[in-house]
Amino acid sequence: MSLPLPTSLSPSKVSTFTECALAFRFSAIDHLPEPASPATAKGTLVHRALERLFWHEPQGQRTLGVALQHLEAAKIEVLEDDEHRDLEMSDDEWAEFHAEAEVLVRQYFELEDPNSVNMIGTELRLEANLGGLRLRGIIDRLELDEDGELVVTDYKTGRAPGEFNEQRRLMGIHFYAFLCEQVLGRRPARIQLLHLREPVAITAVPSEQSIKALGTKTRAIWTAVERACLTESFKPKPSRLCDYCSFRAFCPAVGGDLSLVPRAEAEAELVVAV
Numbered sequence: 523m524s525l526p527l528p529t530s531l532s533p534s535k536v537s538t539f540t541e542c543a544l545a546f547r548f549s550a551i552d553h554l555p556e557p558a559s560p561a562t563a564k565g566t567l568v569h570r571a572l573e574r575l576f577w578h579e580p581q582g583q584r585t586l587g588v589a590l591q592h593l594e595a596a597k598i599e600v601l602e603d604d605e606h607r608d609l610e611m612s613d614d615e616w617a618e619f620h621a622e623a624e625v626l627v628r629q630y631f632e633l634e635d636p637n638s639v640n641m642i643g644t645e646l647r648l649e650a651n652l653g654g655l656r657l658r659g660i661i662d663r664l665e666l667d668e669d670g671e672l673v674v675t676d677y678k679t680g681r682a683p684g685e686f687n688e689q690r691r692l693m694g695i696h697f698y699a700f701l702c703e704q705v706l707g708r709r710p711a712r713i714q715l716l717h718l719r720e721p722v723a724i725t726a727v728p729s730e731q732s733i734k735a736l737g738t739k740t741r742a743i744w745t746a747v748e749r750a751c752l753t754e755s756f757k758p759k760p761s762r763l764c765d766y767c768s769f770r771a772f773c774p775a776v777g778g779d780l781s782l783v784p785r786a787e788a789e790a791e792l793v794v795a796v
């Protein structure tokens with residue numbers, strides 16, 4: 523018996539597979555729910571506030587004060603929706619949550635002036651084929667630069683352990699460039715990742731070579747996924763990411779119980795990486 527192959531790959535799924543194959547299996551194959559956490563809720567909230575800023579305010583009127591008003595409006599939209607309504611935190615934790623969200627919006631303004639951005643789309647879902655593999659991703663913001671060239675912007679609000687940062691950043695950058703070229707027929711002139719927490723902007727100019735390298739690496743990861751599905755062997759890889767993992771209750775590497783996974787494939791052979 524083998525595990526079913528996932529139907530597509532996204533930048534976050536590729537990162538998950540390279541960081542911990544078992545977490546990838548729980549997410550992409552077992553489809554175990556990943557309940558909203560304060561960190562993911564904060565990310566969604568800040569993304570929504572910035573999206574509102576660009577849609578509701580024309581260039582010249584995108585000030586920090588206005589952005590903070592959109593953050594307040596976004597709180598109603600995001601924190602009262604089905605996904606986040608049941609988030610439980612103490613009063614102190616909520617106060618910290620709101621304060622940190624405001625800091626992220628303030629620090630966004632340290633990275634760029636939104637009045638200089640000629641936005642043409644937000645939250646764009648792009649999908650493209652790479653051989654027989656379906657790649658998909660969501661682009662936070664697409665804009666035109668002063669020469670009419672495409673620029674892709676991705677906001678990052680989380681804190682990943684340092685050793686994983688570079689790998690995530692570079693892979694994500696080339697993934698977005700590939701999707702743009704395939705779907706929109708134009709390679710973006712620039713891709714920028716705005717890490718609001720640090721705050722730092724990572725910018726790259728995609729090339730034919732970098733996109734080709736993305737294809738090679740993604741195919742190699744897909745081959746590894748296929749092999750792991752065939753042999754039912756997705757190895758846990760304990761790291762500091764375990765602290766943020768939604769699947770601890772099922773993961774034998776941290777004392778969880780794989781038999782709790784609600785599917786027959788839970789009997790898959792596991793080799794604990796040390």
Ligand code: SF4
Binds near residue numbers: 542761770
């Ligand atoms: S707890 Fe750690 S080792 Fe286990 S699945 Fe999650 S990230 Fe992987």
